[in-house]
Amino acid sequence: MKKPYSAPDINREEKLKAFDRLLTVMNELRENCPWDKKQTLESLRHLTIEETYELSDAILEGDLTEVKKELGDLMLHNVFYARIASEQNKFDIADVLNSICDKLIERHPHIYSDVIANDEATVKANWEKIKLKSGNKSVLEGVPKSLPALVKAIRIQDKARGVGFDWEKKEQVWEKVEEEMQEFKQEFNAAANETINKEKAMAEFGDLLFSLVNYARFIDIDPEEALERTNKKFIKRFQYLETESAKDGKKMGEMTLDEMDEYWNRAKKL
Known part of the structure; x- marks a missing residue:
């Protein structure tokens, strides 16, 4: 020990x-x-x-x-x-x-017992195996049902990886992203005017999002944090649009899109 x-x-x-x-x-x-x-x-x-x-x-x-x-x-x-x-x-x-x-x-036998774990992946794998031995019927049992969907996708993928269910290379994951993008495009053709099957399109869009989360994990990006940073960036630029247009005597809802784009492009340079 x-x-x-x-x-x-x-x-x-x-x-x-x-x-x-x-x-x-x-x-x-x-x-x-x-x-x-x-x-x-x-x-x-x-x-x-x-x-x-x-x-x-x-x-x-x-x-x-x-x-x-x-x-x-x-x-x-x-x-x-x-x-x-x-x-x-x-x-x-x-x-x-x-x-x-x-x-x-x-759950840290590599510290308090004689198990050897020299990297993070081994530690996580041991953690999930110990949980199963402790009575958990599924590796995914520990994922709270009420988690926001994006965070839940991250945790599901992370736990599956802990027991070896994962892609080997990031190139494989990106191929999956492209595959899901193509399947989504087939259900929702942006250039066509026909009515889409919303249920199918939603299912394919969900698959696409899930694969993008997976790829983000492979390149060590937290998708939740990435999206929140984009949210904050949008809020900052939109509020600039509101404030600066008001200074010029213009009102939101009455401006053309081109007029709003002017302020938006200015905000992007700040």
Whole structure:
């Protein structure tokens, strides 16, 4: 068994005190604040999702001050859920923390046992194999059903890759993209005027998107992040169009496309 690496942690005592302080504040709020006393696992759920997206925004913006703030919000939610569960005699925060520690130790046998794993792919493969041994009937069981479709596609492909179900070369993946593009074009011919079969076109478009996500993974691009950056870029340029056209006394909805393109092209140069 390998000896786990232990980095020096000169602030361990301060970190433990800070966590203990959070537990104390949580207990005080739960017992004395009318709003906190009313919360349930279900009522907190949508707030947690919102906080997770706010953390994602802060990370994409590279704003570490906001990242720290949003991590604090999520830490509060974790403690809040555990406090509610402890009131129902189900589990408490110690159970939560010990559970994740046990899982990490079990799924990192290359650190805590004698298994050899010298690269990321082997680590991921071992992880998925251990999950199957632990009772999971499918490698894909761990993909949440409520994930947004694009993120879900990434996770599905990543998990399939972990057990060896994957293309060998990126060229093969790109050929698949081109194949799916051709199949989509057959269902939706942009140059033709006939009515398309929407169900078939949607199915082919889904296949095309899935293959593009796959190719992005092969060239180490996060498609979710890539699309979000494009969203932000569009928003910035569109808002420039709105602001600058208003300065010139023009109104959105009354301008021609050529007029709007003028502002849009200016925005692209900023």
